[in-house]
Amino acid sequence: MPIDPSFRQQILASVERFVADRVAPRAAEIDASDTFPADLYREAAALGVFGLWIPEAYSGIGPDLVTPLLISDVIARVSPSFALIFSNCGDAVTPIVNFGTDAQKSWLLPKIASGDLIPCFALTEPGAGSDAASITTQARAVDGGYVLSGRKMWITNGGVGDIFTVFAKTDPEAGNKGISAFLVERGARGFTIGRNEDLIGLRGCPTTELMFEDVFVPADRILGEKNRGFKIAMSTLDEARLNCSAMALGAATGALQCAIDYAKERVQFGKPIIEHQGLAFLLADCAARLTGARAIWQRAMAALEADRSREASTLAAMAKLLCTETAMRVTTECVQAMGANGLSKAYPVERFMRDCKPFEVFDGTSQIQKLLIGRYLEKYGLPDIAEAEIAARGMATG
Numbered sequence: 001m002p003i004d005p006s007f008r009q010q011i012l013a014s015v016e017r018f019v020a021d022r023v024a025p026r027a028a029e030i031d032a033s034d035t036f037p038a039d040l041y042r043e044a045a046a047l048g049v050f051g052l053w054i055p056e057a058y059s060g061i062g063p064d065l066v067t068p069l070l071i072s073d074v075i076a077r078v079s080p081s082f083a084l085i086f087s088n089c090g091d092a093v094t095p096i097v098n099f100g101t102d103a104q105k106s107w108l109l110p111k112i113a114s115g116d117l118i119p120c121f122a123l124t125e126p127g128a129g130s131d132a133a134s135i136t137t138q139a140r141a142v143d144g145g146y147v148l149s150g151r152k153m154w155i156t157n158g159g160v161g162d163i164f165t166v167f168a169k170t171d172p173e174a175g176n177k178g179i180s181a182f183l184v185e186r187g188a189r190g191f192t193i194g195r196n197e198d199l200i201g202l203r204g205c206p207t208t209e210l211m212f213e214d215v216f217v218p219a220d221r222i223l224g225e226k227n228r229g230f231k232i233a234m235s236t237l238d239e240a241r242l243n244c245s246a247m248a249l250g251a252a253t254g255a256l257q258c259a260i261d262y263a264k265e266r267v268q269f270g271k272p273i274i275e276h277q278g279l280a281f282l283l284a285d286c287a288a289r290l291t292g293a294r295a296i297w298q299r300a301m302a303a304l305e306a307d308r309s310r311e312a313s314t315l316a317a318m319a320k321l322l323c324t325e326t327a328m329r330v331t332t333e334c335v336q337a338m339g340a341n342g343l344s345k346a347y348p349v350e351r352f353m354r355d356c357k358p359f360e361v362f363d364g365t366s367q368i369q370k371l372l373i374g375r376y377l378e379k380y381g382l383p384d385i386a387e388a389e390i391a392a393r394g395m396a397t398g
């Protein structure tokens with residue numbers, strides 16, 4: 001059940017203050033040092049935001065689809081990296097909320113809500129990215145549980161994670177029908193947390209390699225039904241894609257506001273450069289494209305909140321495609337609008353541009369989104385993209 005709109009506004013107001021007072025002054029430092037801001041994570045937990053994905057019965061204040069997406073947008077306007085640190089909690093905890101046993105939920109969810117445990121979602125492997133069904137990590141049945149062996153890559157927050165939902169083949173011959181999900185704790189014997197990748201953007205949010213060498217997992221740590229793990233993995237993607245869209249929109253909004261402010265102050269040929277038609281048109285194009293992308297994101301949120309249908313999933317893919325590609329274009333144009341200063345780390349637009357590129361890759365590349373949309377068109381035709389009383393759903397976007 002979604003939370004009350006007035007309560008949502010209170011949460012967003014608290015987050016906006018936190019972002020302005022604590023995150024914004026640290027955003028450049030987080031990027032430069034590429035260091036996970038553990039203190040900010042704890043402060044965010046104290047606001048209760050990690051409980052938005054978690055039912056009240058397990059110390060949460062949710063689950064709620066929309067509010068975390070709006071928070072991702074707000075945070076990303078100053079720090080896309082910290083927005084990803086926040087939103088990855090939702091990607092990682094949702095499988096536990098939806099498929100965990102009461103014992104598993106009681107064990108994990110209150111500590112995740114309080115920020116004492118950082119959850120991670122471990123699906124991708126060196127040879128299995130978009131083709132998730134081709135993972136090779138195996139889980140061999142033994143007395144009392146399973147033994148996991150394999151390697152995972154590109155695991156968000158992996159370097160600081162405490163509990164990992166790990167996907168492995170329990171029936172290697174069955175393709176995606178032979179995958180199961182397991183809950184693996186940091187420190188388990190044979191489980192090694194490897195190096196963090198040195199990425200172009202989103203620095204400070206570790207993206208990590210994980211190794212499993214005969215890691216014993218008790219039978220009560222399997223998540224959901226055996227051989228149904230692929231369904232668990234796929235069930236998270238629609239929300240993850242809307243999260244990715246939210247962060248891309250936030251980053252582009254932050255960059256565009258910076259470029260507009262700069263263009264109003266920078267004087268060339270006797271007047272502010274925003275009064276020159278060439279630059280005004282460039283910024284106008286960015287604003288129009290960003291507004292259009294935000295509209296499809298809002299529409300996809302409304303559809304997914306109302307009904308987790310194939311159409312809603314397709315709208316989520318459309319949002320992910322348009323929002324991330326628009327954000328990349330807008331941030332690049334903002335760098336152009338600011339000239340040499342756009343290239344300087346004295347301004348945040350170059351960081352926003354670097355941070356936006358990964359969003360075109362995360363949670364399915366743009367090409368994967370087009371493939372999903374194309375399959376829907378082939379089978380069903382055009383989805384209903386008419387407005388769906390978004391305002392009545394309380395989806396204030398700030």
